Amino acid sequence: MVTAPTGLDALGWQAFQQSQLGPDDAALTPARIANVHRDRVVALTGSDTLELTLDPGLTTAAVAVGDFVLCAPAQYRLIRVLDRQTELSRGTEYHTGDKQLIAANLDSLFITTSCNADFNPARLERYLALAHDAGVRPVIVLTKADLADDAASFADQARALGRDLAVLAVNAKGSDLVQHFAPYCGPGQTVALAGTSGVGKTTIANALTGGNAATRDIRDDDARGRHTTTGRSLHPMLAGGWLIDTPGMRGLGLAEVGFGIDATFPEISELAAACKFRDCAHDAEPGCAVQAAVKAGLITPDRLARFKKLKSENTQATEAIALARDKQRKQGRTAKGGKKPRQKS
Ligand SMILES: Nc1nc2c(ncn2[C@@H]2O[C@H](COP(=O)(O)OP(=O)(O)OP(=O)(O)O)[C@@H](O)[C@H]2O)c(=O)[nH]1
Numbered sequence: 001m002v003t004a005p006t007g008l009d010a011l012g013w014q015a016f017q018q019s020q021l022g023p024d025d026a027a028l029t030p031a032r033i034a035n036v037h038r039d040r041v042v043a044l045t046g047s048d049t050l051e052l053t054l055d056p057g058l059t060t061a062a063v064a065v066g067d068f069v070l071c072a073p074a075q076y077r078l079i080r081v082l083d084r085q086t087e088l089s090r091g092t093e094y095h096t097g098d099k100q101l102i103a104a105n106l107d108s109l110f111i112t113t114s115c116n117a118d119f120n121p122a123r124l125e126r127y128l129a130l131a132h133d134a135g136v137r138p139v140i141v142l143t144k145a146d147l148a149d150d151a152a153s154f155a156d157q158a159r160a161l162g163r164d165l166a167v168l169a170v171n172a173k174g175s176d177l178v179q180h181f182a183p184y185c186g187p188g189q190t191v192a193l194a195g196t197s198g199v200g201k202t203t204i205a206n207a208l209t210g211g212n213a214a215t216r217d218i219r220d221d222d223a224r225g226r227h228t229t230t231g232r233s234l235h236p237m238l239a240g241g242w243l244i245d246t247p248g249m250r251g252l253g254l255a256e257v258g259f260g261i262d263a264t265f266p267e268i269s270e271l272a273a274a275c276k277f278r279d280c281a282h283d284a285e286p287g288c289a290v291q292a293a294v295k296a297g298l299i300t301p302d303r304l305a306r307f308k309k310l311k312s313e314n315t316q317a318t319e320a321i322a323l324a325r326d327k328q329r330k331q332g333r334t335a336k337g338g339k340k341p342r343q344k345s
């Protein structure tokens with residue numbers, strides 16, 4: 001078991017958070033969210049673990065593991081969630097338009113797959129789009145390198161999925177795992193793992209945390225039993241940083257990540273500006289710079305097809321969500337009618 005580093009800096013607190021404090025906040029205590037439950041959250045202050053209830057107007061749906069917050073420890077109340085440096089959310093619920101927060105203030109996302117039939121460029125690009133959109137550094141982790149004859153060729157294929165993309169080919173059960181991950185896991189760094197079932201996420205999480213991260217929550221057992229609702233939690237790593245467990249990250253629908261898709265396919269999105277038509281679909285339009293690059297062998301037809309598929313899924317989902325939000329807004333107005341809601345005293 002790893003002892004949690006102490007002090008606010010050790011929690012990953014940086015100038016970005018510090019700059020959000022005003023003179024009125026002097027009496028409040030900064031903390032980082034370790035668990036989110038239906039009606040309360042668990043926060044670490046660097047010296048204490050606090051169980052907090054929320055101020056009226058805040059719901060736990062608006063708080064993510066990894067969030068930095070200000071709280072009033074004497075009252076056990078969370079007062080304010082600070083702006084996030086990065087925010088990873090799960091594909092939005094189409095019928096309500098609500099986003100489900102997965103993790104806040106992540107520095108790196110380890111997109112995990114194996115050197116075998118699990119390796120799937122389309123799935124990796126989906127995760128890459130999500131990471132890029134969230135502003136989180138993606139790192140492709142290829143496990144089971146010890147069982148593959150051609151781990152290097154998987155690594156080459158992975159590198160081809162982006163510019164300057166970090167790729168680690170590892171044996172998740174190897175004794176040198178922590179060393180491989182060290183550049184991303186040091187003090188102040190926060191990371192999470194994504195990938196399909198069986199690729200080795202739990203094995204890696206346990207190695208990085210020196211324990212049972214994926215199945216244990218920080219101080220989550222008490223006399224009333226276990227209370228985890230999201231199953232997500234923040235764990236100290238051997239190298240000094242933090243790991244957020246993200247059990248909801250196996251399969252993901254994409255919505256509202258147009259920026260992330262463009263960033264995942266920079267060679268295509270940059271060329272699109274040179275197409276004759278601004279809304280070019282890169283099919284058979286005259287003057288299509290992307291098709292010209294495919295003909296010249298600079299972009300593979302497969303990669304272009306995957307780009308178009310993600311774009312189209314994203315566009316459809318984004319439109320569906322916009323409609324749902326619009327509907328909710330209108331329903332909200334009708335439900336409230338002309339009456340002013342009574343103020344609680
Ligand atoms: N030889 C070898 N075995 C591995 C490696 N990575 C994972 N395994 C094994 O693969 C199996 C699945 O690993 P897990 O860590 O449970 O995979 P997971 O991604 O957490 O799976 P879920 O919990 O279902 O999401 C286990 O038996 C691991 O020991 C690796 O790099 N090399």
Ligand SMILES: [Zn+2]
Nearest residue numbers: 275280282288
């Ligand atoms: Zn075009």
